[in-house]
Amino acid sequence: MRLLCLSNGHGEDAIAVRILQALEQEGFSQIEALPIVGEGHAYAKLDIPVIGTVKTMPSGGFIYMDGQQLARDIQGGLVQLTWAQIKAVQAWAREGDRFILAVGDIVPLLFAWLSGAPYAFVATAKSEYYLRDEKGWLPRKSWWDDRLERWTDCIFQPWERWLMRRPQCKAVFPRDRITANILKRFDVPAFDLGNPMMDGLAWQNNTTDPSVLTIALIPGSRPPEVYDNWEIILRSLDGLLEHFRKPLQLITAVAPGLDSEKLHQILISYRWKRCEINHYKIGFGEKQATLELAPNRFAECLQRSQVAIAMAGTATEQFIGLGKPAIIIPGNGPQFTSAFAEAQTRLLGASVTLVEQPNQVAGALQSLLSDPDRLQTIAENGHRRMGEPGAAHRIATCLLEKMGS
Template sequence: MRLLCLSNGHGEDTIAIRILQALQQKSDVTIEALPIVGEGHAYQKADIPVIGTVKVMPSGGFIYMDNKQLVRDIQGGLVKLTLEQIKAIHTWAKSGGMILAVGDIVPMLFAWTSGLPFAFVATAKSEYYLRDENGFIPRKSWWDDRLERSTGCIFQPWDRWLMKRPQCKAVFPRDRLTAQVLKRFHVPAFDLGNPMMDGLEWSGVKESDCLTIALIPGSRPPECFANWELMLRALNAMMGDFQRPMRFLSAIAPGIDLDHLHHLLLSYRWTSTESNIYVNGYGEKQATLQLMPGRFAECIQRSELAIAMAGTATEQFIGLGKPAFIMPGEGPQFTPAFAEAQTRLLGASVTLVEQPSQMGNAVRSLLENPDRIQMIADNGHRRMGEPGAADRISDRLLEILKTC
């Protein structure tokens, strides 16, 4: 049995690996991968061979956010890279097997062109962008409201056309609501949960002596540095609003230059005390800030709330039943439009703060409302699901592989 995994982004790579590792534990299937976006460091770390050509594009994979990013990527060799990747997929497909596409329509389209059976893990879209359990969510733009409701589904007709091809053996949506809607369109959708919530276990002891806040600036430079500076402005503004000690934790993604973060911290009056730990005095109290490269699960498990400017990582935090505060940045990912869309996707679990100076009031307002905190916990678990999805999805993939 052979399986090729296609994914298009750092978060998608991570989700794919959880499923692939679960599959490896149950069978002797030969697994290879082709990351369509980025260089696939996560696959290499997991000892999953990467085929074809990989390259980091200027946009970091967010060409749909901004036409200028598309132009930059084309100038950076996007067309040549795409053709080389499609050729690599077709060469791999000559020996038979199955393809697992993880992400959005791009890896699914690439999988379909192979002629092989494929399954699709739909990480990028959710019906929660359009509606909740009570019905459609009103949009600010009349045009967006009418356009999105007109198709009756977050997935456009061309998405659903690919999902209903005989080659497509299974679609794994990210939540129950989305699976229910897709089934109405006769898509082979399986409600097996969201693998984003797997691999987040941590067995340590949480501190109770202070307010602990996760800082999640995103995984792609240079945007994460601009996001980091916005967060530091928010911290400076909010520390004067609290009398209790504060601890900030930030799990820095692979490939982020810690020296750059260090210099920004110094410029905002944080003092380095030891490796990756900083302090900042406010009133009679003192805040600490710790950079935690590669310790994401520990960071979010220890934290009560988050200041976040990311996609997948914010959703994972929300899935733990915890609140996140988000601020619009300059992109290419975390733009005002992206932030607004995230408030629809995650509902009550996220609070959109327009300016860093407003962060203190927003956080204090939440902490003074225990009923709202409980509602956020229930909402996060419902929208992101329980752990174990990767294992359940791998069981279904193994059944499909046996028929290929």
């Protein structure tokens, strides 16, 4: 039996790799991959061969958020790329004794069905928390969206559920319990095994200094949007020194592929002074704040910080899953727009505070940290919505059973 992993995005690639690592630890190594969006650099870390054609599109994979992004991708060869990838998956599946793991949204799920091979689906993109929480339905700004979703009674549309109910589909792994329970109502073979996003976040030196307020700055991972987000976050820091007596320590994990020099130049333009490599300070007298750029130290960044100022998708969700609060600010996109930020407040509930302007962050942060009851609610909410670590191994074990049956 050979396994082909299909994924469609940077975050989806990372989730897929965690599951594939768990499979390899169980002794299964007949694995190949096809990243539908981007070039799938995450797979190279495991030396997993990539089949078919891969290419980075202008949108970075966010065509569903902006019609102009879709037009740019079509001009960049999206239709030809998609067709070539479908044919590659079908050719791979025709060789027999094959199984497909689709990670992401309807696109890899559709590719898996078109292959004719048996498949499983890790549903990373949707959650019932976008529609409801444990207390009931959430209000929506759009009357049409509200009526449509209540009519279908599920975050997944009927055609998505149809793909999940095909005899080829052996298992669906939703990201949380509430979503798994709803899918089971529609006879989907859903398994509540947790969210692989929460794996791989351990940090050995997990100690924090209570006399210092440490804040994670999470601008995202996709250029060029990340640099615009970085400027917005830096503007939000104005006034923090006036609101807090504790020394402020700011840390941001610089994602692979980002230009550290560009981040440095933006910091200098906002009056931060470099004191050593990747370390900066700002302030006057005893009122000082330090800032550290931490390349490839994502887990440390999340574990060290008590709160985050965030403009990202997956990274914000992982921070929330540790039981910590985040302040989020809408950006100019293509990902972290006002619509995306509003949807994230529904997905993550009490754990995120949405402010419309950067200059509102300091006040929101002060209000948040002065309310211990609210912080306790946030801790419980984050663990409930994002689940406990170990999901990748649980999913891998289930996959091996399905591939052997």
